[in-house]
Amino acid sequence: MNKKDAILKSVLKLVTRDGFYHLNMKKIAEEADVAAGTIYLYFKGKEDVINALYKLIVTDFNQSVLKAYSEDKSVKENFHSMLHNAVEFYLNEKDNFSFIEQYTYAPFLFKENQDENFMLLLPIYKMMKQGKKEHVIKNLPDAVLLSLIHGPLNTIIKLHLAHKTDLHKKGAKQKFYNACWEAIAIESKI
Amino acid sequence: MNKKDAILKSVLKLVTRDGFYHLNMKKIAEEADVAAGTIYLYFKGKEDVINALYKLIVTDFNQSVLKAYSEDKSVKENFHSMLHNAVEFYLNEKDNFSFIEQYTYAPFLFKENQDENFMLLLPIYKMMKQGKKEHVIKNLPDAVLLSLIHGPLNTIIKLHLAHKTDLHKKGAKQKFYNACWEAIAIESKI
DNA sequence: AAATAAAAAATGAACGTTCATTCATTTTTG
DNA sequence: CAAAAATGAATGAACGTTCATTTTTTATTT
Numbered sequence: 001m002n003k004k005d006a007i008l009k010s011v012l013k014l015v016t017r018d019g020f021y022h023l024n025m026k027k028i029a030e031e032a033d034v035a036a037g038t039i040y041l042y043f044k045g046k047e048d049v050i051n052a053l054y055k056l057i058v059t060d061f062n063q064s065v066l067k068a069y070s071e072d073k074s075v076k077e078n079f080h081s082m083l084h085n086a087v088e089f090y091l092n093e094k095d096n097f098s099f100i101e102q103y104t105y106a107p108f109l110f111k112e113n114q115d116e117n118f119m120l121l122l123p124i125y126k127m128m129k130q131g132k133k134e135h136v137i138k139n140l141p142d143a144v145l146l147s148l149i150h151g152p153l154n155t156i157i158k159l160h161l162a163h164k165t166d167l168h169k170k171g172a173k174q175k176f177y178n179a180c181w182e183a184i185a186i187e188s189k190i
Numbered sequence: 191m192n193k194k195d196a197i198l199k200s201v202l203k204l205v206t207r208d209g210f211y212h213l214n215m216k217k218i219a220e221e222a223d224v225a226a227g228t229i230y231l232y233f234k235g236k237e238d239v240i241n242a243l244y245k246l247i248v249t250d251f252n253q254s255v256l257k258a259y260s261e262d263k264s265v266k267e268n269f270h271s272m273l274h275n276a277v278e279f280y281l282n283e284k285d286n287f288s289f290i291e292q293y294t295y296a297p298f299l300f301k302e303n304q305d306e307n308f309m310l311l312l313p314i315y316k317m318m319k320q321g322k323k324e325h326v327i328k329n330l331p332d333a334v335l336l337s338l339i340h341g342p343l344n345t346i347i348k349l350h351l352a353h354k355t356d357l358h359k360k361g362a363k364q365k366f367y368n369a370c371w372e373a374i375a376i377e378s379k380i
Numbered sequence: 381a382a383a384t385a386a387a388a389a390a391t392g393a394a395c396g397t398t399c400a401t402t403c404a405t406t407t408t409t410g
Numbered sequence: 411c412a413a414a415a416a417t418g419a420a421t422g423a424a425c426g427t428t429c430a431t432t433t434t435t436t437a438t439t440t
Contacts, residue, residue: 003390019296021210025426035391037428046426098295105291106209118354141362143346143355144369151341156333164308165333172331179334183373193416215400225417227402236400 004042006032008053016095020050020102054103057096058119064089065123075131076185080177082127083153087173090157097157124149128184137184148183152176194232196222198243206285210240210292244293247286248309254279255313265321266375270367272317273343277363280347287347314339318374327374338373342366 010032014023025046029036043049068081090097100120128145131137137145156176160167167173182190191199200222204213215236219226233239258271280287290310318335321327327335346366350357357363 021296024424026424029392036426037392038390040427041389101295105288105295106211118352138369140369141355141365143349144342144366147342147345147349147366148338148369148373151343151345152334152337153341154344155337155341159333159337162308165331175331176334176337179328179330179338179373183338183369187377214398216398219418226400227418228416230401231415 003032003034003038006034007039007042007049008056011049011053012057012095012099015050015102016098020106050103053099057100060093061086061089061096061100061120062123069123069127075127075134075136076181078127079131079181082123083149083177083180084173086124086153087157087167087176091160091167094161097161101154101158121146121150131184136186138186140184145184149180152180152183193222193224193228196224197229197232197239198246201239201243202247202285202289205240205292206288210296240293243289247290250283251276251279251286251290251310252313259313259317265317265324265326266371268317269321269371272313273339273367273370274363276314276343277347277357277366281350281357284351287351291344291348311336311340321374326376328376330374335374339370342370342373 007028010028011023014027014031023046025036025039028049029039032039039049043052064085065082068085069078073081125142125146128137128142128149132139132145140148156165156167159165165172167176197218200218201213204217204221213236215226215229218239219229222229229239233242254275255272258275259268263271315332315336318327318332318339322329322335330338346355346357349355355362357366
């Protein structure tokens with residue numbers, strides 16, 4: 001494998017397993033089967049590796065979610081399939097969730113840009129705007145609607161990964177998607 | 191001030207400002223106006239200080255939220271006042287939110303006990319159970335209901351602290367509380 | 381094909397710094 | 411003045427980064 005990718009993959013694994021606090025260059029190198037100095041051929045330093053990985057994951061996530069979007073579908077259909085893709089993304093690549101959460105909440109740690117925190121919300125935000133215009137989604141402040149979509153997604157994944165619930169159980173995901181839709185949809189459009 | 195408290199207060203300030211990554215004993219001591227060695231009179235070491243602070247904040251939070259609960263009020267009223275107290279707790283002590291989030295998402299960093307992550311949800315969980323029994327709250331899986339309460343709370347505070355919305359604006363909090371209630375309440379009980 | 385040379389990639393020991401923790405000494409308390 | 415509390419310099423381990431050296435790849439010539 002490409003050494004640059006091996007390094008990024010190694011960071012993802014280590015951060016998920018041990019947290020940022022225990023991450024160091026020696027471990028990254030060992031896990032990637034590379035010499036410590038090699039990391040500096042591909043990245044400026046430790047922070048750069050971490051920022052690069054964050055950008056990669058956010059791009060992947062947004063692509064996954066946007067893949068579900070189609071102009072031809074109703075807002076409700078788009079909502080369901082985008083939420084589904086978001087859930088699947090996190091379930092299939094569990095490490096991504098843990099990494100993103102840790103990165104997001106580490107203030108002024110590595111972030112080049114504060115707004116990067118919310119890049120993740122862009123696809124959902126777009127769909128929400130459309131729903132409001134079509135009077136399918138409640139006329140609530142943007143922040144409240146965002147919180148009603150992004151918040152539950154985050155928490156349910158957290159609960160699933162901590163084995164407090166099991167999203168793989170039959171019908172579990174559908175119940176969740178429906179509950180989220182009902183939370184933001186105008187009653188007659190449920 | 192009591193030196194033990196000064197040390198905890200210092201950690202809270204530093205973690206919120208710079209993150210766990212940049213926290214060190216020298217800074218804790220300086221900020222608390224105490225010698226480095228003094229910390230070891232009150233705590234076993236760095237991890238112990240951090241765990242102690244976490245437990246303190248969670249206890250405070252649960253107390254604040256439970257203070258709003260009353261047997262005499264309806265589930266809806268209890269929900270509103272508990273959610274209100276949770277929001278106020280985080281807005282009045284902004285540092286607490288940042289600290290808890292960072293702590294929660296650092297896997298195996300300092301945590302003595304994985305389940306500590308969810309201690310925060312206990313008061314909400316109790317109230318939810320009662321609402322289901324009284325057929326006021328939708329009969330959804332516990333995890334889905336939890337995600338619809340805890341999730342939006344988390345996200346709206348995050349958005350507020352990042353200045354993406356302003357919960358101090360008139361009516362903003364009420365809109366949020368109502369939206370959260372509508373998300374979990376049975377239609378006729380809204 | 382084989383041999384050679386030049387360039388690029390990779391290595392890991394060494395360096396300087398930072399950090400958590402200790403403990404002999406000093407200060408404060410009762 | 412004895413006991414308790416507090417100090418902060420000293421210690422040794424850990425870490426990010428550098429760079430002289432080695433290995434691999436690519437290009438060129440025989």
